[in-house]
Amino acid sequence: MNGNTEQSSHVINEIRTRITEKGKISFSEFMEVALYLPGYGYYCSDEKQPYREDYYTSPSVSPVFGACIAIQLRQMWMLLDRPKEVAVVEIGSGNGVLSRDITNAAGKLDIEFADSLKYFSTDIRDEVPTQITGCVISNELLDAFPVARFKILDGEIHEVFVALDDNENIVEITERSSNSLINEYLNSLETPLADGQKGEFNTGIDNWMARVSDILKEGFIITIDYGSYKDDLYSKSNFKGSLQTYYKHVYGLSPYQKIGQQDLTAKVDFSRVIESGAKNGIFNIGLIDQAEFLQNTGIVQMQNHLRNISLNINEKQENLHSIDMLCRPENLGGFKVLIQSKQQTELSLEKLWPSIDELESFAKYTPLKNNDHIKILSNKYSNSYIEIDDLFEGFTETSNQ
Numbered sequence: 234m235n236g237n238t239e240q241s242s243h244v245i246n247e248i249r250t251r252i253t254e255k256g257k258i259s260f261s262e263f264m265e266v267a268l269y270l271p272g273y274g275y276y277c278s279d280e281k282q283p284y285r286e287d288y289y290t291s292p293s294v295s296p297v298f299g300a301c302i303a304i305q306l307r308q309m310w311m312l313l314d315r316p317k318e319v320a321v322v323e324i325g326s327g328n329g330v331l332s333r334d335i336t337n338a339a340g341k342l343d344i345e346f347a348d349s350l351k352y353f354s355t356d357i358r359d360e361v362p363t364q365i366t367g368c369v370i371s372n373e374l375l376d377a378f379p380v381a382r383f384k385i386l387d388g389e390i391h392e393v394f395v396a397l398d399d400n401e402n403i404v405e406i407t408e409r410s411s412n413s414l415i416n417e418y419l420n421s422l423e424t425p426l427a428d429g430q431k432g433e434f435n436t437g438i439d440n441w442m443a444r445v446s447d448i449l450k451e452g453f454i455i456t457i458d459y460g461s462y463k464d465d466l467y468s469k470s471n472f473k474g475s476l477q478t479y480y481k482h483v484y485g486l487s488p489y490q491k492i493g494q495q496d497l498t499a500k501v502d503f504s505r506v507i508e509s510g511a512k513n514g515i516f517n518i519g520l521i522d523q524a525e526f527l528q529n530t531g532i533v534q535m536q537n538h539l540r541n542i543s544l545n546i547n548e549k550q551e552n553l554h555s556i557d558m559l560c561r562p563e564n565l566g567g568f569k570v571l572i573q574s575k576q577q578t579e580l581s582l583e584k585l586w587p588s589i590d591e592l593e594s595f596a597k598y599t600p601l602k603n604n605d606h607i608k609i610l611s612n613k614y615s616n617s618y619i620e621i622d623d624l625f626e627g628f629t630e631t632s633n634q
């Protein structure tokens with residue numbers, strides 16, 4: 234096993250102990266330990282901050298991302314009748330760059346809005362307020378929730394488990410699924426899954442929506458992530474599933490390498506977020522591409538502003554190129570933005586967008602990148618890409634029917 238550092242050994246020991254006690258653990262439990270074992274998991278290690286080293290996210294690319302969200306939050310504040318105090322709770326805020334960009338932008342856009350804004354930047358170990366009026370926001374949180382993995386064999390759903398072989402090596406086994414949540418959901422898909430098809434089932438979404446409903450008394454939820462509706466997620470275009478691993482910008486190692494040291498993530502099933510939201514009193518306003526969301530919240534006006542101001546040529550290029558990354562469909566622009574609401578009369582997305590005149594006037598506050606943001610033009614961040622199945626190949630896999 235590679236990457237046998239002290240941190241990895243704690244994680245691996247915990248996984249072995251659990252397997253020894255139970256005979257096998259679900260992939261979801263394996264992922265939970267690998268990412269969240271207190272003190273040692275990828276996101277809970279006391280040793281290292283994963284951000285910047287393994288992957289980048291929209292907030293780390295450009296402060297314009299946070300400025301567009303600030304514009305959206307101001308619009309939501311107005312729809313809530315400009316309360317004297319509006320809370321924004323960001324969950325999974327990581328290194329906090331988005332919260333800094335949003336609060337900085339708010340202060341420039343509208344002083345009355347900024348004065349009423351109470352921003353809570355929280356991650357896994359933090360207390361979160363409840364019963365707020367305002368907005369719950371997350372960027373790339375749901376894709377980091379543990380997932381169960383399945384495979385269709387002879388027309389039946391099989392779940393992937395993690396076990397130990399006779400030589401105590403960690404191995405995958407697949408068994409006919411007895412998980413009623415997974416079975417009911419997959420059996421209700423309009424297009425039946427094909428033989429050989431693989432996929433994931435996010436085990437955190439239902440709890441998440443119940444939690445959001447507890448945090449939010451009245452207001453909005455903005456969920457930004459990569460993924461799609463279930464008919465696309467479970468179609469032939471994702472035949473091998475969507476589980477991804479990231480280690481120092483290399484994409485596609487086996488999940489059983491670098492355990493506790495590499496990120497594990499899977500596409501988000503936004504249909505389930507919407508359905509689970511409805512069960513928790515949360516209304517779906519709409520799901521759109523990140524590029525479209527940013528266009529409706531002023532990114533084009535900010536881009537034009539940057540083109541026209543006098544700025545060192547390298548700085549100008551760095552800032553403009555970063556905006557391009559946020560919007561390009563094959564890059565971060567293809568991410569999805571889901572907007573939901575609670576205790577609001579039915580709203581359409583159009584009601585959330587400021588007028589073009591407002592967007593023009595906000596553009597004079599276009600923020601420039603600072604040390605919080607990664608440098609794009611140094612070329613360090615072109616991800617290596619390796620097909621995941623090629624690397625899973627050396628890995629022992631057996632099937633218990």
Ligand SMILES: C[S@@+](CC[C@H](N)C(=O)[O-])C[C@H]1O[C@@H](n2cnc3c(N)ncnc32)[C@H](O)[C@@H]1O
Pocket residue numbers: 276290291292293324325326327328355356357358371372373374377378
């Ligand atoms: C992929 S990172 C994204 C960080 C940041 N939002 C960004 O865009 O750069 C996922 C973050 O979600 C956090 N996280 C995962 N599960 C969580 C939970 N249940 N509650 C709060 N934070 C969580 C992780 O600790 C991690 O910081």
